[in-house]
Amino acid sequence: MLKHFDHLTIVVRDIQRARVFFGVLGFKEATSVIISGEPFATYMGVPNIKADHITLVLENVSPRTEIQLLHYQEPNPVPDPNIRDLHKIGMNHICFAVDDIEAEVAKLRANGFKTRNEIMDFHSRKLVFIDGPEGITVELAEWRHDDRARSLKVARPPLRLGPAVSVRIVLDVAGCSAKPCASAKILSA
Numbered sequence: 376m377l378k379h380f381d382h383l384t385i386v387v388r389d390i391q392r393a394r395v396f397f398g399v400l401g402f403k404e405a406t407s408v409i410i411s412g413e414p415f416a417t418y419m420g421v422p423n424i425k426a427d428h429i430t431l432v433l434e435n436v437s438p439r440t441e442i443q444l445l446h447y448q449e450p451n452p453v454p455d456p457n458i459r460d461l462h463k464i465g466m467n468h469i470c471f472a473v474d475d476i477e478a479e480v481a482k483l484r485a486n487g488f489k490t491r492n493e494i495m496d497f498h499s500r501k502l503v504f505i506d507g508p509e510g511i512t513v514e515l516a517e518w519r520h521d522d523r524a525r526s527l528k529v530a531r532p533p534l535r536l537g538p539a540v541s542v543r544i545v546l547d548v549a550g551c552s553a554k555p556c557a558s559a560k561i562l563s564a
Contacts, residue, residue, distance in 0.1 A: 378438075379438045380438075380440070381439075381441065382430075382440075382441035382442065382443050383441075383442055383443070383469055384442075384443040384444075384445055385442065385443070385444055385445065385507075385508060385509065385511060386445045386446075386447065386452050386509070387444050387445070387446055387508050387509050388446070388452065388509065389508070389509075390427060390429065390444060390446040392508060393444050393508035393509070394429070394431070394444070395486060396483075396486075396488060396507060396508050397431050397442050397444075397508075398431075399482050399483055399486050399488070400433075400471065400479070400483075401433055401434055402431035402432060402433050402434075402442055403431065403432055403434050404429060404430070404431055404432075405430045405431065405432040405441075406428075406429070406430045407427065407428070407429045407430075408427075408428050409425065409426065409427055409428070409448075410424065410425070410426055410428045411424060411425040411426075412424070412425075421450065422450075423449050423450060424447070424449065424450075425447070425448040425449040426445050426446055426447045426448060426449075427444070427445070427446040427448070428443065428444070428445055429443065429444040429446070430442075430443050431443070431444065444508075455510075458509065458510040458511060459506075459510045459512065461512060467512070468504065468511070468512035468513065468514050469511070469512075469513055469514070470502075470513075470514035470515070470516050471513070471514070471515055471516070472516050472517070472518065473515050473516065473517050474517065475517065476494055476501045476502075476503060476515050476516075476517035477494070479515055480494065480503060480505075480515070483505055488505060488506060488507075489505070489506045490503050490504065490505055490506075491503075491504035491505065491506055491512065492504050499518060499519050500516045500517060500518050500519065501516070501517040501519075502514060502515070502516050502517075503515050
């Protein structure tokens, strides 16, 4: 059974620019090593691999969220001419939830990064695409708290406990923070 998202690895040519981009979003460098030869060549399926491997960690979140940057020294990385095309098959984009989308966009723009579109409202969120390192698409999402709370309420049909007894349980996770929480009400049916 899956537990949670662990990391995303991005192959980059400009490692410093990628560090700055994710640094603006709140990631801090945790480790930086060079991976080379075996067992990495076999594991990655890249003969003669030699690459900088930098692990960036988003601070003060649970569970741990990592972006791993891979900067090949050998062999030369293979460019993807269609990386910005969101209608291609395969990886499309990564999205991070934020508290204040306008503030995050302002910080990114102040550091020379560009949005791909204007902020839009969709499915109880404000959304925007950002041009990320090497042309990857990074999305930011700000949930509207009142709409998210409404969308997280779950009502189950009445439980029949016998011929004369039934109950209705409503689970409400409105106002929950990052830790698991919920309140349940048992209502007579």
